[in-house]
Amino acid sequence: MKKIVLLLLLISQMAFTQNTNYNQLNTLLDLLYQNDKIMGSMTVLKDGQTVFEKSVGYQYLNENEKKLASSKTKYRIGSITKTFTAVMIFQLIDEGKLELNDKLSKYFPEVVNAKKIEIAHLLNHSSGLFNITADENFNEQEPTTQKEMLSMIAKHDVIFQPGERHEYSNTNFVLLGYILERIVNKSYGEILEERIAKPIGLNNTYYGSEIDITNNESFSYYYEDDNSLHEAKQAHLSNPGGAGGIVSNPSDLVVFMNALFNNKLMSENSFTIMTTIEDEYGSGILSAKKSGLTLFTHNGRIDFFQSMLVYIPELKTAIALTANALNYGMMPIIFNAINVSRGEDIKMPSFTSIDLTPSELKKYVGIYECEGLPFNLIFKTDGKVLKGAPEGSDLKALKATKKDEFVLDLGVTLNFDLNTKSLLFSQSGDTPKKCTKKE
Numbered sequence: 001m002k003k004i005v006l007l008l009l010l011i012s013q014m015a016f017t018q019n020t021n022y023n024q025l026n027t028l029l030d031l032l033y034q035n036d037k038i039m040g041s042m043t044v045l046k047d048g049q050t051v052f053e054k055s056v057g058y059q060y061l062n063e064n065e066k067k068l069a070s071s072k073t074k075y076r077i078g079s080i081t082k083t084f085t086a087v088m089i090f091q092l093i094d095e096g097k098l099e100l101n102d103k104l105s106k107y108f109p110e111v112v113n114a115k116k117i118e119i120a121h122l123l124n125h126s127s128g129l130f131n132i133t134a135d136e137n138f139n140e141q142e143p144t145t146q147k148e149m150l151s152m153i154a155k156h157d158v159i160f161q162p163g164e165r166h167e168y169s170n171t172n173f174v175l176l177g178y179i180l181e182r183i184v185n186k187s188y189g190e191i192l193e194e195r196i197a198k199p200i201g202l203n204n205t206y207y208g209s210e211i212d213i214t215n216n217e218s219f220s221y222y223y224e225d226d227n228s229l230h231e232a233k234q235a236h237l238s239n240p241g242g243a244g245g246i247v248s249n250p251s252d253l254v255v256f257m258n259a260l261f262n263n264k265l266m267s268e269n270s271f272t273i274m275t276t277i278e279d280e281y282g283s284g285i286l287s288a289k290k291s292g293l294t295l296f297t298h299n300g301r302i303d304f305f306q307s308m309l310v311y312i313p314e315l316k317t318a319i320a321l322t323a324n325a326l327n328y329g330m331m332p333i334i335f336n337a338i339n340v341s342r343g344e345d346i347k348m349p350s351f352t353s354i355d356l357t358p359s360e361l362k363k364y365v366g367i368y369e370c371e372g373l374p375f376n377l378i379f380k381t382d383g384k385v386l387k388g389a390p391e392g393s394d395l396k397a398l399k400a401t402k403k404d405e406f407v408l409d410l411g412v413t414l415n416f417d418l419n420t421k422s423l424l425f426s427q428s429g430d431t432p433k434k435c436t437k438k439e
Contacts (some may be wrong), residue, residue: 021340021425022052028348029056029335032328035351036227037409040323041073043250044337045258047316052337053251057325059218062231071251072216074204075322076235077307078244078300080253082173085242086123086284087260088180093119094294096137097183099150100273110154113162119179121162122172123274123283130156131169140235146178149239166281170243173284185279188242200259208237208247217247220304229325232304242304250320257311257318261296291430293338299330308334317341332411332427349411350401364406364416364431367391370425370435377435388414425433 022044032038039057043050055069088397098119104127105114113128121127132138132153134318144152153171177188184191189207193314197205204216211217211234221229237245248256259265266274275296277287288295293312300307301328307322308330319337321330336346361381368377386406387395404416413426421437 002413017323021343021345023346024346025052025337025340026054028333028346029054031348032333033057036223037326037328038323038333039069039221039229039325040075040321041069041250042319042321042333042337043071043254044341045254045318046341047134048258048262050251050254052340059216059228059324060123060213067110067213069218069324070216072204072249074215074217074247074249075222075307075324076208076211076237076244076249076300076302076305077246077253077309077322078240078302078305079170079173080298080300080307080309081240081242081244081246082246083175083284083298083309084192084196084256085176085180085262086274087117087265088191089284090266090274091195092180092183093265094270095137098179104175107182108150108175110150112154112156112177113158117162119176120283121423122176124278124281125166125168125172126163126281127169127172128158128160128162128164129153129169129171129175130159132156132171132174138239140239143236143238145238149174149241150178159358163415164278170240173243174241177245180242188245192246196256196265200255200264202248202252202256203215203245205248205252205256207245210234217385218305222304223325223327227327235303241303246253248322250322253309253320253322254306254318257296257309257320260438261311261313261318290335290338310334310338312341315341327409329410335411335427335430347413349409350407352401353399354402356386361386364417365437368435369422369438370433372433373425373435377423378436 006135029042034055041055041075044052053071055071055073056252057069059067059069059073080250090276100118100120102119103115104111104117108114117127134151180191181188192207211219220232263271271299274285276282280286286297293314295310297308297310305324306326309318319334321333332418364386365379365381370377377388378391379386379388380395385397387394388398396408396410400406406414411427415424417423423435424432425435426432
């Protein structure tokens with residue numbers, strides 16, 4: 001009897017700790033919203049169950065009306081679309097309708113180097129194809145036909161030979177979206193509905209069109225220097241296609257990721273290929289190591305929407321964050337959600353600041369060598385603010401929050417010790433690194 005009581009107490013304590021941690025995540029998002037850093041939604045799914053869901057800010061707001069964001073609010077998810085496209089390509093491979101070593105020339109011979117570029121190269125960004133969104137004539141607001149897009153793509157030479165290296169290019173997944181349509185003989189939206197959305201119950205995920213706020217879709221906004229919000233222009237979704245045209249919300253995205261990592265969307269062999277990582281690139285998915293954990297992820301950006309989707313196998317946890325306004329680093333928010341999922345406390349960012357004199361700022365100027373970092377940190381001042389960055393990067397203005405402490409809104413905190421000529425470099429989700437000033 002005593003053992004049962006102890007077990008119940010232990011389970012109760014674990015549940016209380018988890019809830020307390022997620023309350024911290026709730027507080028973090030409120031704090032960011034109150035300081036004009038974010039509008040958006042987040043969902044965390046653990047062991048197949050939703051353990052956290054939160055929305056802050058507005059789905060839309062204008063002079064006449066506004067509507068608060070909620071769990072039903074939908075967002076353009078940009079390049080997270082690529083993971084959906086990759087899944088559908090692997091489904092066709094499983095069905096024998098396509099092979100990884102099929103050449104691009106089988107579908108679009110007019111594309112430069114098409115006889116050498118394989119489906120596998122498109123999937124893992126090793127094709128060498130020019131990124132079409134960097135074309136000087138590319139106008140994301142204007143509709144583009146498939147014929148026009150292919151003509152634009154065909155004008156560019158490759159930037160390297162297939163398989164030589166990995167370099168992100170939207171062109172790869174625009175073409176994969178066209179290949180899907182050609183093989184299935186249906187539109188991308190119809191294929192998405194039949195192959196992913198309907199089978200796993202994604203009721204808020206579909207190929208987008210002009211934003212419809214009556215259908216719980218959100219507008220995107222950008223912050224000006226005075227923190228005022230301004231509505232962004234809309235991209236025409238004929239342009240991104242299979243590289244970035246999907247609309248969804250976090251509660252659907254975590255279900256999608258959970259289904260993918262529980263072998264519900266493709267064969268085990270295809271899943272293994274998709275998640276085989278080289279130089280952080282898988283096939284339609286990216287990966288990184290963080291604090292002893294493996295993160296499988298993809299982010300997205302279109303108009304002023306930003307999004308990130310992460311799965312951590314060791315925690316059996318999926319995290320999705322979608323924002324229709326963001327003036328803060330997305331990664332620090334995700335890292336804090338991961339910390340909470342591990343049962344750890346999170347450090348709240350500070351948005352207070354203090355003024356320092358030119359002579360006080362000058363004390364922090366210098367070059368610092370850091371343990372465990374492959375770069376030096378450089379600090380300079382113009383007499384008004386302290387600026388810092390890794391050596392070789394553009395200097396960013398740092399905010400002094402208290403004596404000897406500066407922060408950058410990407411989740412970086414710098415604690416100087418002027419007596420020992422050192423500092424602690426802290427970034428959300430990482431162990432602080434000690435840095436020493438070079439003489």
